[in-house]
Each structure stands twice: as C-alpha cells, then as structure tokens.
C-alpha cells in the first residue's frame with residue numbers, strides 16, 4: 001500500500017499544470033468557474049489548443065494520434081483540467097465513436113473519420129435513445145432498410161446532446177425487425193446534412209438548449225457508413241458504453257465544485273458571521289468532503305487495476321452511482337450557500353458576463369446547475385440500472 | 400379533534416380548485432411570463448389575478464376587522480395548498496400575505512385604506528426588506544432612514560425583492576437606530592412606484608415570477624410614509640413572516656402533491672422492458688416513501704397552521720420552524736425522486752413536473768432554508 005504518486009507521475013502532473021497555466025485562456029477558465037456557457041466557439045477553441053499540444057486524445061492508441069498515457073496519467077490530466085477549470089472535452093467523437101471505429105471500423109473509415117475528429121472538422125453526436133427506448137435501449141425502433149448501395153432510415157432519436165452543433169451522428173438502427181431485439185441492430189454513421197433529417201430543440205428545465213430531437217424521414221445513407229457487420233451493432237454499442245463510463249466518477253468536477261461552495265460560504269454572511277462557520281452548513285459540507293475523499297481512492301484503486309490491464313467490472317457502476325450522488329449533493333450545497341441569491345434565473349446578459357452578477361460570485365448559476373445536474377443520475381445508464389447491474393453480478397453471480 | 404375543513408373553507412377550496420383546473424393553460428403560460436424581461440414586466444397573469452380576487456382568494460387572507468372573511472392559519476393553508484397544487488406564480492404570497500399582514504398590523508386609518516384595494520385585486524405590493532448580507536435574518540438591516548422636520552430620506556440597497564416591478568407600492572425597511580443585527584430601530588415605509596431616487600434592476604426567478612434589486616438613492620418621503628411606530632417594525636415583520644411561512648409551507652405541500660400524482664401516473668403508463676416501470680419493486684418502494692413523506696408534510700402544515708394564532712409567539716415560531724424544516728427535507732426528496740423516476744422527460748421545460756420541482760426546491764430559499772429552520776427550532780426549544 002502506498003497512497004503517493006511516483007516521482008514520474010508527479011513530474012507529469014507538473015508538466016500538465018504548466019501547460020494549463022500557459023495555454024488555457026483565462027476568460028475561458030473564468031467562465032467555466034462561474035458556470036457560464038462558452039458556446040460552440042469556446043469548445044472548438046479549446047479542442048484546437050489541445051490538438052496542437054497533441055493531448056486531445058489521451059485514450060487513443062498512438063498509431064491513431066493518441067498520446068500513450070496510462071490510466072493513472074489520464075486521471076492526473078483530468079484532475080488538473082478540472083482544477084484549472086478547463087472546459088470539458090465534448091466526448092461524442094473523441095471518447096465514444098473513436099474507440100468503436102478503432103476496434104470495429106474499416107481501414108477506410110478510420111483513415112477518413114479519425115483525423116477529422118482530431119482536427120475538429122466533424123462534430124459528432126450520439127443517436128441511441130428514442131422516445132420509447134431509454135433504459136430499454138434494445139427496444140429501439142428507428143428502421144434502416146437496405147436498398148442497393150444505401151440504407152433508407154426512418155424514425156426518431158431523442159435527447160441528442162449538442163446535436164444542434166453536430167454535422168455527424170452515430171446511430172443505432174434496426175436492420176432486422178424479425179431477429180431477437182439485440183440481434184437486429186446496426187451501427188450507422190449519418191451525415192446530418194442529408195435530406196430528410198430534422199433537428200428540433202428540447203429546452204431543459206433550466207432553460208438551456210442542450211439536447212434535441214432528431215427526425216429521420218427517408219434518409220439515404222451509403223452502405224459504406226455501416227460500422228462493422230450488419231446486425232452486430234449491439235456488441236459495438238456495449239463496447240462504447242464501457243468507454244462512456246470511464247471518468248464516470250467525476251472526482252475532478254466534485255473537487256472543483258466543493259472549492260466553489262467553500263468560496264461562496266466564506267463570502268456569505270449568516271447571522272452576522274460567515275456561513276462557513278455555521279455548524280449545520282459546515283457539517284453538510286464536511287460530509288460531502290468525507291464521501292469524496294473515500295470515493296477518490298475507490299476511483300484510484302480501479303484506475304490502477306485498469307493500468308495493470310484489468311477491465312473494470314461492476315466497479316464502474318459503483319463509481320457512477322456514488323460519483324453522481326456526490327456531485328448532486330455538492331450542487332445542493334451550492335444552492336444552499338447562495339441563500340436568497342439562488343432564486344434569480346440568470347439572464348443571458350449575466351450568463352455571458354456582460355452584466356454584473358447579482359449575489360455572491362458564481363451564485364447566479366447554482367440553481368440552474370442543481371436542476372441541470374439531476375441528469376447525471378439519469379443518463380449514461382440510470383443509477384437504477386447501475387444498481388440492477390451491481391445486484392445481478394453480486395447476488396446472481398453472473399452479469 | 401376534528402381534522403375536517405369548515406363548510407366555508409371547503410367551499411373555498413372546491414371553487415378555487417375548480418377555477419385553477421379550468422385555467423390550467425393560462426397558469427402554465429404564466430410560469431414563463433417572468434422570463435420575458437421587457438420593460439414593466441409583471442411576471443404573472445393580471446387576468447388570473449383579477450379572477451382570483453373575484454373568487455375571494457385575497458379576502459380569505461384577512462379577518463373581518465380588516466375587511467376580509469378569514470385570515471386564520473387554516474384560511475391561509477386552504478388557499479395556498481390549492482395555489483401550490485396548480486403551480487400558480489401569481490404573487491398572492493407577497494402582495495396578499497406578506498405585505499397585507501404588515502399593513503393590517505401597522506397601518507393607521509389612512510394606510511389601512513389600501514386593504515380594500517388589495518382585497519378587490521387593484522393593488523400590488525412588495526416587501527423590500529432583505530439585503531445582500533442579511534440572508535434569512537430579519538434584524539440585519541443596513542439601509543438607513545434619516546428624518547428631518549418635514550421629510551424622511553432613505554438610502555441603501557435591497558436584495559431579491561419579489562414582485563417589486565409589479566408593485567404599486569413598496570414596503571421598504573430601513574434603520575433609524577442601532578447597528579445592523581439589532582431588532583430595535585427598524586422602521587417600515589410606504590414608497591410608491593416611481594418615487595424619485597428609487598430604482599429597480601429586475602430579473603426573472605427560477606421558479607417563475609420576477610424580483611428586483613432595489614436601489615434607494617436619497618429617496619425623499621413625507622413623514623406620513625412611515626408604517627407603524629418609529630423603529631418598532633421587527634415584531635410585525637416576525638408576525639408577517641410567520642403567516643407567510645405557513646402559507647408557503649402549504650403551497651409547497653400542494654406542489655408536492657402534484658409531483659407525487661404525476662409520478663404515480665407516469666409509473667403506471669411508461670413502459671420499458673415490456674412492462675410499466677411501476678412494476679419494478681426498486682421504484683415501488685421509493686414511491687411508497689414519497690407517499691409517507693407527503694403525509695408527514697401534510698401533518699406538519701396542520702401543526703403550523705393550528706398554532707399561527709397561538710398567544711405564545713415562541714410556540715408559534717417553533718411549530719413553523721418544525722414544519723418548514725420537515726417540508727424542506729420531504730420536499731427535496733419528493734422533487735428529486737419524482738424527477739429521477741420519470742427519467743429524461745422530467746428534465747424538460749415542457750413537461751409540467753419541472754415547474755413543480757422548481758417551486759418545491761426554490762421555496763427553500765425564502766424566509767429561511769431547511770438548516771436555518773432547524774437552527775430556529777433548536778434555539779426556540781432550548782429557550
């Protein structure tokens with residue numbers, strides 16, 4: 001047992017920290033710290049900065065342009081990025097589609113799509129969920145019928161995150177309606193400019209446009225856009241889901257979130273004293289921090305096993321549940337800390353930094369974040385589904 | 400023991416419930432009115448407001464001596480539970496209960512003339528009391544009032560003044576004596592909209608309606624603007640808060656009922672894995688817990704309302720702190736579980752649950768949050 005990082009790992013951390021100090025634009029970091037939106041331009045800009053450094057795709061094999069970091073290095077990188085309030089890298093192309101293409105895609109698909117993901121030329125979104133197929137994803141109904149050299153796609157996807165920015169979507173579609181549910185599904189790459197595609201915004205409860213409905217009406221997709229084999233899409237999707245669940249613990253986000261709560265609680269006065277000295281508030285804060293300290297170590301235990309080549313099993317489900325519970329608790333603390341200043345609904349002017357905020361620094365975003373982050377326990381496999389997995393494996397002895 | 404509503408209250412509940420059901424569309428639309436932000440935005444539906452007053456909703460908040468026909472704890476809870484069930488954002492709490500109580504308690508003969516206007520639905524009010532550093536403490540007042548032979552001059556800033564832009568008259572607190580934190584020395588003043596030196600920076604609220612930051616830059620008032628005795632407003636503020644907290648607790652209870660109802664219905668209709676999700680025991684037990692907490696909340700509201708007229712203000716405030724602490728906890732559980740068990744659909748602005756979850760959670764930021772209520776309870780039960 002040794003809880004410390006090795007000297008090489010510490011050197012690596014110093015290198016990452018220096019890079020972030022030099023290259024992360026201050027106004028971007030500030031916007032992220034205050035929970036403001038940086039828009040598509042902001043994401044594109046940060047993407048380009050990381051790409052120039054060669055650090056955009058830590059999870060990719062070197063031959064595709066990855067950086068050959070092990071799991072511990074990737075963790076350090078993520079931790080430092082959160083600490084510096086760097087924007088989150090949009091995962092759909094880099095961390096979800098790319099691993100699938102690298103493992104199951106054709107050479108032509110790899111050569112074409114992977115460089116365009118790195119360069120930022122393509123913005124991908126994930127077309128899995130449908131109105132009737134959420135937790136029960138395998139019940140999806142979007143149909144793809146092969147006609148000569150193309151498929152004709154009809155149906156509807158929903159909850160598509162940042163689909164309004166995307167020029168490509170990877171979709172699960174039903175190609176064999178007669179096969180058993182999981183066996184008739186294929187994995188298709190679809191150009192969003194194809195005629196017959198309509199993107200409709202869904203406004204979330206905090207007023208943000210983050211997700212969309214996507215409608216497909218007789219959309220023609222060339223057969224070379226099929227990934228792997230027809231009717232094997234479920235296998236690829238499950239592979240992708242294991243990648244979606246890396247960094248699921250969100251330790252870095254929680255640490256940054258706790259710091260923000262503490263800053264606010266030092267500035268907020270409660271009965272003439274700083275709120276952070278109030279025993280009730282302090283107890284809540286301490287409990288969240290205690291949980292986070294233990295979870296960070298659980299996360300590291302799993303990461304170091306992964307670095308030694310073991311695939312994570314139910315542990316990633318455990319991290320998803322605990323990690324999201326802690327993040328949501330921190331969001332709850334932030335809204336409590338802001339007091340009456342949690343009530344305003346931040347205007348676009350305040351959000352964009354053009355008008356001064358109302359309450360203590362950062363307070364204008366706390367209520368919106370509290371509500372928005374209820375999604376954490378719903379998407380990426382809901383916490384109930386994760387618990388079903390844990391129970392099934394641990395009680396039933398099989399996955 | 401009798402837990403039934405009186406006949407009059409039952410009639411009020413029935414007619415209000417019917418009215419709110421018939422106007423569901425307009426109510427839903429008004430939840431988003433605050434977001435507009437145009438000049439003079441009200442943040443609610445003036446037509447609904449007028450009809451509510453016609454139904455007697457505002458009159459029910461006042462005693463006969465004040466021109467109404469109710470005014471007791473259970474009158475407040477009858478009205479507000481229904482408003483909460485419907486998710487109404489109309490400022491009945493701020494104009495009617497919070498400000499109405501203060502005028503009824505402190506007003507002289509001339510000032511009490513406002514009550515008739517209020518009950519008829521012709522007056523909007525807002526209490527400009529809290530400040531950037533006051534959080535939930537009524538005695539933290541830094542704004543100053545300077546009196547000369549013929550005028551009062553107010554200066555200072557007020558924070559998150561709900562309904563300020565729509566208000567015809569603001570009830571502004573300021574200190575005439577003592578240091579911030581002292582209960583003595585706080586006075587209230589009636590400041591009509593448009594008075595020179597008064598400026599508002601308005602914004603929408605997360606759970607609907609609007610509020611403003613209020614700047615008092617040498618606001619000159621006649622001596623007649625003072626509401627009540629010089630420096631003696633704290634006691635009346637405590638009473639107005641007690642009444643408002645009973646109303647708010649009932650409103651939150653109503654919103655919790657709707658959140659539970661929506662979830663119950665959704666568990667029965669949403670199909671995944673070939674069956675209604677309500678057939679999964681993992682969800683059934685959580686639904687059961689929500690129902691248990693809802694009954695706890697209902698009893699807590701009854702306790703608080705039943706003690707609102709208690710001769711002991713300590714007993715009154717202890718019961719209210721208890722109710723709001725319990726509702727803070729039960730409300731959070733119900734709002735969060737309702738969202739979670741709905742899945743993605745609950746995350747949308749369009750589906751009505753979102754609004755109810757916001758009403759429940761954001762209520763925790765008025766007059767004292769769950770922890771502050773716990774603190775008040777501990778102080779009062781130790782005393």
Ligand SMILES: Cc1cc2nc3c(=O)[nH]c(=O)nc-3n(C[C@H](O)[C@H](O)[C@H](O)COP(=O)(O)OP(=O)(O)OC[C@H]3O[C@@H](n4cnc5c(N)ncnc54)[C@H](O)[C@@H]3O)c2cc1C
Pocket residue numbers: 125126127128129131133134135136158159160161162210211375378379380381382383384385388669671672676679681682739740741742743744746
């Ligand atoms: C903000 C946001 C962004 C998203 N982004 C994307 C995206 O980019 N691409 C994409 O494809 N999808 C996306 N999703 C969809 C997300 O993956 C689904 O919301 C999720 O799979 C849950 O499905 P559902 O919403 O239909 O809920 P349902 O599956 O209907 O679940 C409702 C409730 O029932 C519970 N439940 C269901 N089955 C069981 C069971 N067997 N046992 C116990 N409980 C059960 C669930 O846990 C939940 O509490 C996003 C969702 C959100 C909210």
